[in-house]
Amino acid sequence: MTANIFLLTTPVSPERLSWIEGCLKFFFVQLYPETMMHQQKGESPVFTFFLTGDALYSLDDPETQQIWGIILSLSTVRLICDRQELDLRGISAGHLKMKFPDQVITTNSIGADGQPSFWNDVVMAARLTKSPLPGTAGWLQCESPVMHRSAWYGLRFLSSALSDRLGVELYAYLDGVHIGHTSQAPTDAENIGAGLEELHERAVRYNLPCQIFACNRNATARGYSTWDDGQGVVISTCAIKPVKIRDLNVMIDRFRQNHVILAPAAGSLRFRKGGSASFDRAEKSSTAPPVTILITRSPYSTETAFGAVSFAVACAHAGILTRVIFMEEGIYALTGMHHAPADHLPYNLQDIINAVAGSDNLHFFAFTPSFQKRGVAKDKSLNAVLELGYPGLGKILFYPPGNVQADHQRVLIF
Known part of the structure; x- marks a missing residue:
């Protein structure tokens, strides 16, 4: 398996790509500072982003293209694009390809049917x-x-x-x-x-x-x-x-x-072998890969945020260390004090968070830059949701949590 992989098929906004950039900088500065100077000594980490669908538009959009340029300046990052979907959308990715020819891959390996297959590339990396x-x-x-x-x-x-x-x-x-x-x-x-x-x-x-x-x-x-x-x-x-x-x-x-x-x-x-432990831990020794759920959509207009919390609770109940991070539009689940009549559906998501907070293996966080971008703040009643910035997010994503013997973790963006 490639050290770290991300699959992006949905629209990649400047905000999303910015926090990805911030996390990667944390990763390389804290764990592999030698690669910041393009020195290949010892272990060589690799971040591979697989892009298909609407995520491909971020390669030609001027704002996100600039951020991709910063990310690709880290020499051990590469992008593998779905050639078929590039052609379907009329996207060239030429600017980034010209600047980073060895890191931006716009051709795919041959699949079992003898045809180029982006998904074969994903499987081989995974x-x-x-x-x-x-x-x-x-x-x-x-x-x-x-x-x-x-x-x-x-x-x-x-x-x-x-x-x-x-x-x-x-x-x-x-x-x-x-x-x-x-x-x-x-x-x-x-x-x-x-x-x-x-x-x-x-x-x-x-x-x-x-x-x-x-x-x-x-x-x-x-x-x-x-x-x-x-x-x-x-x-x-x-x-x-x-x-x-x-x-x-x-x-x-x-x-x-x-x-x-x-x-x-x-x-x-x-997880890096022998790396420093993160600031959280599983309640009991576990071999299950931790699950980190990023809630990026606002509550109530769709079932997504509620479904993500329900999914997280089920994971934690099964003994899986589960971290829930509210970010992007997802932070609106935490702003203001939400009120709903007793017989009202959907449920008050804040009440649900407070009810399940403190459960074994379940930890809630909120990404401070998302609040700052929108000029809002977390409601004071949500004491169980801890705010964190790039260092905290980086530790959750890249540092092995205590009491967990798994070699990797899963990140799911809702």
Whole structure:
């Protein structure tokens, strides 16, 4: 596995790229200062950003292009772009490619079908074991198909992983449960349902595991009729056969395992062996990779922020060290004092945070620069949410937490 990878498929704003830049500077200054002088002594860290979808627009936008230039001035950072999506969008990335020809990669390796494949590049970088050793690749999907391209990206990633003889797992959460609806028949988009059925059939032929889980609470909320067969198995006539509608805890149990799990905006960051410990720790000794959830969207207008907190609580309950960081628009969950009638839905997110704060393995943080950019402040009642700047964010992302024996952590951007 490449030391640290980030997959970016969604729009990359100047604000997002700025905090990525700040974290990378912290990483290199604190952990690998020798690389700041372009000296390759000893261990050589590598940060690889995989860009596809709307994230590619950041390569030509003048504001984000300038920030990418700063990031790429760190000689051990590289970008791998999806050639097919560059062509689809008419994006050249020529300015950055000309300035950093060895770090900005706009061609892709050859996949199993003999064609260039960006997702084959992602799989090769994400592998935790060297071929032909067995392994697993997972994908967390929170958006519906057809409306969102991310479902297609997830299918492509898992298909490439299967071609590389990896077992595959798909976790459908929030609107992502729609990927498994029966009788999908889009006329102007990829048929994700048919793609998942074909993925499952290939896995059977290869004698490799293929598990597709959908959160039962999210499925029920969206009208998927289910019943229990009396032996603890939930059945639904609304879902294709490969999709198993299960309690969220069943899905979270897979996050206790040591394989790479990606999402439309996600990272897999390796801990430096023998590095200084972060300022937080798991309650009990754990081998599960920590989960860091970045909540970047405002509360209430969508289910995203609430779903992210619920997901974090489930991870922590399963014994996974879970850090939740409110940043970008997500800090509005913490500003002012929120009030809602007792019978009002959705719930008051601040009340939920206060109710679960203090739970084992669950830590809440807020990114101070996001408050400063918007001229707002965290409400004083939210004592359980600790504010942090770039040093604190850098320590969470790059320093191994105490009591955790995992070699990497998962970063999920909601």
